Structure formats: C-alpha cells, structure tokens
Amino acid sequence: MMRGLKKWRLFGLAAALMAFLAACGEEQISTLQPAGQVAEDQFDLLLLSTGVMVFVIIVVSIIYVLAIIKFRRKKVGEDVIPEQVEGSKRLEFIWTAIPIAIVLFLAVPTVAVTYQLADVDDMGVVDAEGTPASVTVDVTAKLYWWEFAYPDLGIVTAQELVVPTDEPVYFNLTAADVKHSFWVPSIGGKTDANTDGVNTFYLTFDEESADLEDGVFYGKCAELCGPSHALMDFKVKALDEAEFQAWVAAMQESTGEAEGELAQEGQELFEQSCIACHATSGAGTTGGIAPNLATFGDRNRIAGYLPHSEENLKKWISEPQEYKPGNLMPDPGSLPGREGEAFSEEELDALAAYLFGLTVEDDM
Amino acid sequence: MSSTAQAQKKGFGATLWDYLTTVDHKKIAILYLVSGGFFFVVGGIEAMLIRIQLAVPANDFVSAGVYNQIMTMHGTTMIFLAAMPLLFAFMNAVVPLQIGARDVAFPFLNSLGFWLFFFGGVFLNLSWFLGGAPDAGWTSYASLAIASGGHGVDFYALGLQISGAGTLIAGINFLVTIINMRAPGMTYMRMPMFTWTTFIASALILFAFPPLTVGLFFLILDRMFFANFFAVEMGGNTIIWEHLFWIFGHPEVYILVLPAFGIFSEIFAIFSRKRLFGYSALVFATILIGFYGFMVWAHHMFTTGLGATANAIFAVATMAIAVPTGVKIFNWLLTIWGGNISFSTPMLYALGFIPSFVAGGVTGVMQAVAPLDYQLHDSYFIVAHFHYVIVGGVVLALLGGLHLYWPKMFGTMLSEKLGKITFALFFFGFHATFFIQHFLGLLGMPRRVYTFVGDQGWDLYNLISSVGAAFMALGVITLVINIIMTSVKNERVGNDPWEDGRTLEWAIPSPPPFYNFKQTPLVRGLDTYWIEKMEGNPEGMTYAEPIGDIHMPNNSIIPFIMSAGLFVAAFGALYFIDGDKAWPLPVLALGLLITLGSMAARSLKDDLGYHIHKEDLLKEGGQPGGH
Amino acid sequence: MDINKQYSAQTWPDHPETATLEGKNKFVGFWLFLGGETVLFATLFATYLALKDKGPSGMEITASQLFELPLVFIMTMLLLTSSLTSVYAMFHMRSYNFRAMQAWMAVTVLLGAAFLGFEIYEFNHYVHEFGFTYGHSAFSSAFYTLVGTHGLHVAIGLGWFILLMIRNAKRGLNLYNASKFYTISLYWHFIDVVWVFIFTVVYLMGVVG
C-alpha cells in the first residue's frame, strides 16, 4: 500500500534534499539506500515526513527572519515603546488548526504502515504437502554474537544470516542473556531481542548481496548490551532462490571434517579444546553455547568485525578479551586439555587451516 | 544592605556555615547554581572524552568498558545533576520574587531538597573512585543493569534515589509556594510565564518521579536484596523497567524544557519591549503539554514489541504534542513581531533557541512515525534529536537565563562582549556537533558504540562532530572567564539593569535584601512592574500593606545532617551485597539513625522563626524598596 | 504566630489546622505529597498485577492457595477502626479538647500496632508454611514489596503519632502543632485507603483467582 506514496518522491524539496542524501552512505548499511520492501516503506515515510517538516521549517524561518530584520532596535528606534498587543484569536486559531491538519495527514500512513509491518499472518503457513511456504529464522542474540536457526530446514548458523531474495522471510527473535536489538539498516528497521519473550517480524530482501562491495549487507546490534556492544555486528547474505536451496542442502550435509594434513591436525586440536562449545556441522538446532562454525570459511569477518584473514583469526583465538572485551570465549590456557598453556604458532596455523576449510559455499 | 555584602564581611568559616545552614531561597539558588554548574562541567568533560574517542574509527583513547561508564555518566549527570539543578537555581532565585513572596512555602524543605540532590550527586560520582562508574546507560535497561558487574549500577540506583527525593521535595515546595504565597492581586492569569512553567514542571515532578523511585527500588532490591522483579528465569519481567523508566522519562523531558520555555518567554518579552503575544494561549499550551506528557511514554519503546495497536496509539498521541508546542513557537515569533528587538546576550540565546528547537521538534515528529522510528531508534539520529531538544532547548535557556538573571542574583553584570563570544562559539559548536549526527544515524550508525569500524561511510561525519564539540567547550571556557572577570570587577548594578524588566523581580534591588520585599506588593496586572513604570511610578510598586514586622525562618543545619545520613546509609546498602564484610549493615543502620534522629530532633523542637522589626526596616532603607 | 497565646474552646478557630500560613502551606503540601504517594502505590499495584503468580517454571504456589481471608479480614477491620478513631481524635482537636484527642490517638496507635503485628505474623506464616520467601519468585517479590511498603507506611505512621503525642504532652494544643496533628491523621486515612485497595486487589481478587 505504500507504493501509492511513491508519488511523494516527486515532492519538490524533499526530492532535492534526498537526492543529495541518497548519494551519501554505503549501500550495504545505509537506510537511505533501501534494498528491501520494509526499508523502502520506511524510506518513503522518511521522505514524506521530511517534506512536511521542511515545509514547517520554511514557514517558521520566513516569519523569524522578517521579524528580526524589521523589528531590530536600530531600525525601530532606541526609545520606541511598541504597542503591547495582547494576542489574536484568529491567528491562534490558524496556528492551532494547521498543525492539527499536518498531524492528521502524517497519522494516516503512520498507522497503516505500522499495522502492515506487523503482519506476520503468513508465517509458518504450509502448502498441501506440509512444506512451509516461506523461510522462518529463529534469531537468538547472545553476548556478543548472533545465532540463526532454520527450524524447518534443520540447520543452524551464526554471525552470517543467509536468506532467499524476493520473498518475505519471517523471524522469531529473542535474547539469551541481556537485551539486544536486531538491525539491518538497508533492509528494515530494528526489532528488540528481549530476554522476556519472542518478537516476530518479517523482512524482504530485494537485492542479491553478491552485488555489494563485500558481498554482504551489514547488520548491527542496536541496544547497549555491554562493553563489546559496538562490535556485535553480523552480516547478511541474500541469495536467489536456487542458490539459497543449494546453500541449505550444503548446510544439511556439512560435517565439519577437515581436508589436508595441517587442517586435520587443526581438527584434532579443535576436538580437544573447542568442540565443547562450538559445533562444526550445519545440521542442528538452536541453543549453541558458542557460534556454530560450519560456515566459518565462507565468512566475511573474524569475530564479527575484523577482516577475514588467518592472521586476525590467530590473534582473536589467542586473546579473545583483547579483541572483544567482555565476551565469553575463554583464553586458550583455560580450554579443556590446555592446562594453562596458550596455543603455539604451529597450533594456531593448524587451527586456522582447519577453520578456514570449514565451508559450505564451495559445495554449492 | 545586600546579603552578599554582608557575607563578604564575614570570614570564610562563617560564610561556609551560613551556606550550610541557609534556608533563604536566594542563597539556595546560588548553591544550586554552583553545584549544578560543577556537574555541568563534569558532564561536559565526559562529553569531550566521548567525542575524542569517536573522532576517528577504531580509536583506542579509552577502552570499551570505560567508554560505557563515561557515556552512562554523561547522560545521568547532565540530566539529573546539571540540567535540573540549574533550572532549580533559577526557579529559586526568581519565582518567589516574581510572585511577590518573601520566601518559598517551606524554607527548611528547600534546603533539604538541595542537600539531598547534592549528596546524591556526590555519591553517584564517587563511583569513579570506588571501583567504576555505572555502565548500563542513563536508561539502565534492566537485563543489562542486573548483569552489570561491580558496583557501578548500585551507585546509579542509590545516588539517583537520594537526589530524586530532593527533586520531589523541591517540586512540592514550588507547587505550594505558587499556590499559597502569591502577593495580593497576583491571580493565576497574571503570573509571569516562568512562574507558570515552574508550576507545571513541578506538578510533572510530583507525578513522574514516583515511578522512577519505584523502578530504582526494584533495581536495588533485585541487585542487593534477592528480589526477582527483573529476573526472567524467576518469573520476572524486564519490560516493567522500560515502562517505569519512560513513564518517568518522557515527562522528565518536559520537566526540563517547560522551565526553559519560561525563561525564553521572559527574555522575548523583555528584549522586544513587548508583552507576550497570546499569554493565555501560552499558559494553556503549557498545561496541555504537561498533561500529554504522561500519555506518550511508549514512543521510546516502539521497537520493544508492544504490538501494532499500542505502537499506533502512542504514535498518534505523540504527534498530537506537536500542536501545543507549535502554538508556543508561533506565539514567541509574534511576540518579537512588532517589538523593538535588542540583541543582548540573553536575547541571542532566545533567538538561537527558535531554529534549534524547531529542528529538534520536527525530528521528534519524524520519530513519532512508528515504522520510521524502527530505523531511527537507538541510532545516532535519536542522539542528534534529543541533543537538539536538550541543548537547543534547555542548555540555551540555562545560558541565556544565566546572563539574564546574573545581575539579579549577584548584583553585577556579565560582560556583554564575552557573552556574545560565548554564544557564537557555543551555538556554532552545537550545530556542528549534532546536525551531522542525524545523517550518521540514517547511514546506519547505532548509538552507544565505543568505537566504529572505518569505511562504513561515517568517518568524516564523526570527525566533524568532534570538532564541533571542541567549539562548545571553548564557549564554556569563555563563559567561565567572563564570570571570573565580572566577579573581580564587581561593578554594582541597580534594580532593573536590563532597563526593560517587566515583572516584580526587577522592581527590587539586585541582589534583593534577604527579606525580599519590605512591603508586600499589590499586583495590578500581567507584567505589573511594567505597568507601574509606564504610569511613571518611581517606586515601581504599589504596596498591599504598610511597613511592618517581617517574619523570617531560622537557619538550620539539620537538612545537611539528614542528607549526610542517607549518604552514609547508601554506602552500607551498596556494600551489603558483597557479603564478605562486617561493616555494611552497621553503617546502613548508623546512616538511617542519623537521618531519623535529626528528623526527630527537628520535630521535637518548636521552630518559630524570628521577626525583623519595623524600626530596623525603616532605619535600614530610607525609602521603601530602595537601596 | 504567637505560640503562647491561650485559647479556650470558644476562641479556638474552627479549622485550626489552616489558621496560619504555615498551616495552610502544610495542608496543601501534604495533599500534594499524597498525590505523589498515590502514583507510587499505583506503580506497585501495576507491577504486582503483572507479576502475580509468576515464578520459575514449575512454581506451584499461587495467590489462591496462599491467602486466607479471615486473617486479612481481621486486619482490615483493625485498620478501618483505627481510621475511625483518628477521626475522633481530630474531632476533639477541633473542639480544643487536648486530653480526649491524645486518648483517641493512643487508641489509634494500639489498633495500628495490632494490625502490624498481624501482618508480621502473616508474612512469617507464608515463609515458614510455604517457603514463600522474598526471593522465592517474581510473585513473592512483588507481593512483599507492595504489602510491605504499605506496612512500612503504617510503621512510620505509628512512630509519627507517638512522637507527636510525646512532644506535645506538655505543650498542649496550639496553632503551631494543630496542623501537625491534622497531617498525621490525613496520612493515616491515606494508609487506610491504600489498604482497602490491597485488600481488594491482592487478597479478594487473589482468592477468587
């Protein structure tokens, strides 16, 4: 229904202003470059309300500037006592009535879109054979990472949400420890991840992320959740329907087995010290203690925000508190089987080889 | 003889004792001004640290944990320990004079309110030296506040509880003062706008602070005394905190901004030499804003998941507030329209306020559009918005009010030249800092981040914002220089230093004698002093009574001791949870005993005050009202 | 005002509590304070209703099992009666009968103390019979905080009554302390009204389910 408001994009001033604005920002994270229907609706509301408000500002500015110029003391005269006007019923009426009209004008699309964006009736609807007609993702926000489970598909991943394009994707959102908030600016506004219950909403992804600079949309935690709140980023990969199905199939079959000698060494180490918290197979359900690493090799970032290099991975494993203060990953020394000993350079190489080999995209 | 002149003759010890025990609203105003000013500087330094940290991406000027403490304390300090006390300073200094009263209704409670605020603020800030400041944001959302380690959040809850009690007392005091202490002829519809806005803001305090008190108690009980209000696994619910906090928090915005409107109303009228346009509409709009203020709190919770119906209702209710606010803006514009505008320093602040506040207001309406707010909420857009409201509205009013009322409070005139430089630096810095932050929010930058990764389109805007902040700091430094120079020069001024004063406070000496009015004035209309001046009355007042004995309240140290008792008790409560020390419980008991004991002492003694005798008044003045 | 001025029943004003400016201020101020207190209790009530019967998964204790109306009914009667006796005290204050006023205040204090005794017994009973401690659940925290805050108000009211009775025993009635007596009785009525709500919302609605 917001399509009808598209005409407002032609609204003179707003358009001029926004043309300037839309040039700004990175398309993978800017609300000014919407890449999904939800963000587009919100962008339209931004244009509409900005337009109305610019009108208000212009009216105020004209009166303001004229008053200052016309009635400054230099012009009026040092000793002049102006007439002590009490007020004007007519003016009072005008400047009460016009704002009321403006508010009503804004209230209608506000209420309509509020209901429209809350519409999750089609969530979990199944077709004749009992297969769900749409994708549902259970999102759990944790200190300081994101878990994305696909209960209908029997797979789970972390840190990078993978979704199909051009269809509504439904979300169940909750928090495991403290409150967080889920935000992908170019796809749609935020929803809080509460500790008290589940929030449901939908988003649509109208652009394939492969065309973007990093091949991903940027997602953020938008509610203060502790020291590393600023680093609680995630990424979104939007794939076309066929690619998405291929990804799901690859996830369901992923085993977490290493290939190559060094990687196998790494796997042994991993199974001794890391497996208690990190799963490496994409098949599974929600509730992981630490991020599922089945897609680690496909990821865009280390620890959610560092460039995806082996070097950064080794730094992150060796000193987790240094790179994400307050996170729950133990120092290597306190891991099972380490007895106080940090990972040696060779051990880190092995782990890196193993983890970078964990990929499902190669199997798609 | 002026009261400060008297004070200057005393030794330092005697002056200190005088201020510790004073119940004179004018001295309490100075206490609020000095301590509020101190906390304003502290909060400002915290702001500068924030902007230094965020000037460039991936900065490591402060660590993540420390940043969260700075950010939390910046908000908490500015709202509770700077903005509100500074407004109380002007309310105390001006409102009793504006209504022709000799003091507030409860001078003793006035002093108690101040000392509670003071000790609460000191307690809160001591957290820096005792293991770390609170770090869950000034909103201290429950799940994070419960999870936060150390004692920071305990300092927050207990400190705000103590200073909040002081605020509540101050609110009741102003309400009763305005209801009962108005001079003859000072009907409600003749009250100056600043008195009106103080009146409504005080009513908001009375009804908005109890939910905060209860919320803070829940937090204290959960963190320290095994309660489960917010413990989800025990059946608790963290959203209760969000409701309680914002049922307080939204009216709090109006508690701050209505008195600011009051100050600007006075400035516009004085420096346009013109009566406020549509006075009764302004009064009505103030009442309406205060009333609406309680019905829109959930607009801070659009993303919480309250459901489409709740969001839609609160969205429309919020937009409705824009109407009375708009009415006010147009009334001010029409006040200067047709006036005779003098660009004095206070007027510059008032004129600067209009575009700034309009900008803050329209972004407020944009955020009332609930679906749009899903994008704007908790991004830098909202940071920009509320700084436009709080700095563009409240802080500009505080600075303008400071220049306007400085002569009335201290009897000297701040330098106009330095005042204008302060304004220029601060005003430019303010817009440079915050205008750009709207766009940071739209470009996807969340608020409350201790750092950000580069190349997300935010680097330049953050740098601009930080440079702007430096200009604001320069402005404040200029102001401090101005205050020092003015105090050193000490050139005394007369009753009506701005020459166009309209209300009663300008009819008496600057600073006023400790009993304010030798004879209670008879108020003959709105802007009564202006009326008398226009009629050529050299005394500036018509009197409602002949010179007679004046009854005055006694000074008392008890408010100080009572507040100090709570300060001590708070330490006991705070360390009680550790369970590894023996002293917290006795300290808690001792503190409460000090407080209750001094209350009992107060109650058991008859405190009847004293009289200034007619003969002394006649001897002192020569002619009434004069110097 | 002259504190030493002697009054008789004839010269004593009809409304001694508001006969002076200080009295008037106290009168208005205290009413406003009670307005704030009302919001405070409203907040506690709302929280209680939100958390009623809420606890860790598998919690068995509910309001309908916990509360016993006969005990609460006795408490209600005690407090209502004490409100009535404080009205008598105010009646005698207005007719300048100091001794009768003190006597009725003493009765009020006794009734209030009995109420408080029952409340302590009640809490004790819940803790020992049901293990319903303060930290037992969100429900228990909300219940004890709401009812306990009221109990704390009762205790403060009792202390206030006693303090006033002692401090004025020798002074007798004058216009300085008349407003003090008036405010405590106002406070006491407020406490009573809050209890009526607690009785209805917590106990009656709790037992009904």
Ligand SMILES: [Cu+2]
């Ligand atoms: Cu976060």
Ligand SMILES: [Cu+2]
């Ligand atoms: Cu608000």
